Amino acid sequence: MSDVNGEAKAAGDAPGLTSTVVFRLGTLGTVATDRFTREIEQLGLKPKHVGLMAALSLAAAASQQELAARMGVAPSLVVSLADHLESLGAVQRIRDPQDRRRQVLTLTEEGQGLLKRCTSMARTLDEEFTAGLTKTQRKALTEALRVMAKDAGLP
Amino acid sequence: MSDVNGEAKAAGDAPGLTSTVVFRLGTLGTVATDRFTREIEQLGLKPKHVGLMAALSLAAAASQQELAARMGVAPSLVVSLADHLESLGAVQRIRDPQDRRRQVLTLTEEGQGLLKRCTSMARTLDEEFTAGLTKTQRKALTEALRVMAKDAGLP
DNA sequence: TATTGTTATACTCTATAACTATA
DNA sequence: TATAGTTATAGAGTATAACAATA
Numbered sequence: 001m002s003d004v005n006g007e008a009k010a011a012g013d014a015p016g017l018t019s020t021v022v023f024r025l026g027t028l029g030t031v032a033t034d035r036f037t038r039e040i041e042q043l044g045l046k047p048k049h050v051g052l053m054a055a056l057s058l059a060a061a062a063s064q065q066e067l068a069a070r071m072g073v074a075p076s077l078v079v080s081l082a083d084h085l086e087s088l089g090a091v092q093r094i095r096d097p098q099d100r101r102r103q104v105l106t107l108t109e110e111g112q113g114l115l116k117r118c119t120s121m122a123r124t125l126d127e128e129f130t131a132g133l134t135k136t137q138r139k140a141l142t143e144a145l146r147v148m149a150k151d152a153g154l155p
Numbered sequence: 156m157s158d159v160n161g162e163a164k165a166a167g168d169a170p171g172l173t174s175t176v177v178f179r180l181g182t183l184g185t186v187a188t189d190r191f192t193r194e195i196e197q198l199g200l201k202p203k204h205v206g207l208m209a210a211l212s213l214a215a216a217a218s219q220q221e222l223a224a225r226m227g228v229a230p231s232l233v234v235s236l237a238d239h240l241e242s243l244g245a246v247q248r249i250r251d252p253q254d255r256r257r258q259v260l261t262l263t264e265e266g267q268g269l270l271k272r273c274t275s276m277a278r279t280l281d282e283e284f285t286a287g288l289t290k291t292q293r294k295a296l297t298e299a300l301r302v303m304a305k306d307a308g309l310p
Numbered sequence: 311t312a313t314t315g316t317t318a319t320a321c322t323c324t325a326t327a328a329c330t331a332t333a
Numbered sequence: 334t335a336t337a338g339t340t341a342t343a344g345a346g347t348a349t350a351a352c353a354a355t356a
Binding site (some may be wrong): 016029032038058097115144 | 200292
Binding site (some may be wrong): 201203231232233235236254255256257 | 327332333
């Protein structure tokens with residue numbers, strides 16, 4: 001029987017799990033992240049480090065806890081991520097004089113440069129991942145992902 | 156300044172990391188998998204269990220090792236996944252009489268039913284994730300994901 | 311007493327390595 | 334001796350809980 005999806009199935013079967021958006025987002029997301037992880041390794045970074053820098057570049061954080069909430073991770077994780085980024089000179093911790101419990105994180109010039117290099121690497125990977133798509137398809141994909149991310153409360 | 160991507164940025168800045176396909180696939184993939192994980196929990200399953208069943212439904216496995224290679228996981232992981240699925244009656248281990256070292260895994264009727272329920276759950280989540288898209292956009296997204304998955308060697 | 315950041319601890323996932331049975 | 338499956342062990346990643354400083 002003909003099968004546009006390339007999915008092995010008996011006659012009369014509905015399209016299977018592997019053709020769902022959820023399954024494909026999950027599997028492609030893993031592959032994409034794995035490839036990205038390998039690229040940024042040379043910078044001494046892991047995805048969450050980059051995520052933290054990206055979050056900071058989008059909006060300054062009032063505190064580490066507020067940042068943790070935005071990133072959807074535990075505050076204790078922000079501590080170790082920030083520790084590492086600080087050791088690389090990518091972020092600075094500055095005590096809030098108004099409330100000395102708070103540590104205000106800021107992205108340094110070094111951090112901005114690092115983030116820029118990561119962004120450039122991601123763009124190169126984008127080319128790779130979308131190489132099989134027409135320009136029109138690429139545009140449509142980008143827009144669809146943007147809308148879904150927005151609806152899911154993601155940046 | 157105007158910004159279609161909703162991304163905070165200074166004048167002259169290029170679109171940032173968060174608007175790349177790689178970043179969006181990664182983050183949306185995580186959210187999608189987390190949501191799916193919560194759904195299948197009631198069936199006593201985790202994503203990799205479903206992945207194993209899906210792999211079996213696409214093509215019979217000659218051995219657990221061959222299946223592990225197809226799934227991109229360690230053979231020892233297939234053991235524990237199959238252990239659990241066997242305890243649920245979802246798969247059967249049958250010794251290959253030609254080579255008694257091999258365990259041939261087969262999806263039982265129970266397993267097929269379980270997989271069907273998971274697929275149905277994934278379809279419901281698809282609706283949720285793509286709710287903000289037009290029918291045309293949804294179609295374009297599905298096709299783009301299909302092509303990228305194929306190019307990445309995914310089912 | 312409540313909150314921020316930190317440290318200590320534990321848990322989940324999965325891989326590597328050692329082991330057993332069969333070839 | 335080599336291979337399939339299994340079991341034992343270890344590492345990465347991250348959360349929860351206990352703790353210290355400040356409010």
